[in-house]
Amino acid sequence: MKAYKIPEATVVRLSIYSRQLSNMRKAGVETVSSEEIANSVGVSSAQVRKDLAYFGEFGTRGVGYRVDDLLGNLTKILGLNREWNLAIIGAGKLGSALALYEGFRQRGFSIKAIIDVDEKMVGQDLAGVVVDSLDKLENLIKEHDINIGIITVPAMEAQRVTDRLVEAGVAAILNFSPQVLRVPPDIVMRNVDLAVNLKVLSFNLSHNS
Numbered sequence: 001m002k003a004y005k006i007p008e009a010t011v012v013r014l015s016i017y018s019r020q021l022s023n024m025r026k027a028g029v030e031t032v033s034s035e036e037i038a039n040s041v042g043v044s045s046a047q048v049r050k051d052l053a054y055f056g057e058f059g060t061r062g063v064g065y066r067v068d069d070l071l072g073n074l075t076k077i078l079g080l081n082r083e084w085n086l087a088i089i090g091a092g093k094l095g096s097a098l099a100l101y102e103g104f105r106q107r108g109f110s111i112k113a114i115i116d117v118d119e120k121m122v123g124q125d126l127a128g129v130v131v132d133s134l135d136k137l138e139n140l141i142k143e144h145d146i147n148i149g150i151i152t153v154p155a156m157e158a159q160r161v162t163d164r165l166v167e168a169g170v171a172a173i174l175n176f177s178p179q180v181l182r183v184p185p186d187i188v189m190r191n192v193d194l195a196v197n198l199k200v201l202s203f204n205l206s207h208n209s
Helices: 008-026 034-041 045-053 067-077 093-099 102-106 134-143 155-168 194-208
Strands: 084-089 109-116 129-133 148-151 172-175 188-191
Touching (some): 008 034, 008 045, 084 093, 093 109, 102 109, 109 134, 134 155, 155 172
Parallel strands (some): 109 129, 148 172
8 A cells, every 4th residue: 555545643653553562572472452452552442453454464353463473564564674874963952862862773763973063062972973063964964875864953044954954865854943844745754843742732731621
């Protein structure tokens, strides 16, 4: 099935399922039902079955799913059976925190470059990666075959950095800046705006009370 027919919410849930299955495997669980998966992530068993059905039949009626097999299939579906190279643009507090986050490496995301304009940051080592200056961006993207750019720069600089990343050949961008970025239709873009999420929480708290 072509990727564009898969709802984004389904892809998000598949990622959550894979995390739970990984935890189950570590705990020694060998088989699991759709209901057990559903209970562990807070959705219905029908939703689990529907999400998995987009990609084929993985379980056995009356038995459930083999944890190893289902986790392996989800790993392939999510593209996590290969390594993806990352560049972090912006080595401030957020960028530095992301660079030090071990979860990226554990899931097959390898930080190959960290870039900043601050001369005080350039040359510093963050989790084994030396911070480079912004004028090296294009060379670093090509040298390390970087697939994904993570933007943590101030809003006024975000579009300019995005344009350079796209021109250099990056195929996907994770945007932590509060700026709405324009990219060509073939570039995959995800926005992470913590302030927006807090406003959503505020809305729900206000209306629930």
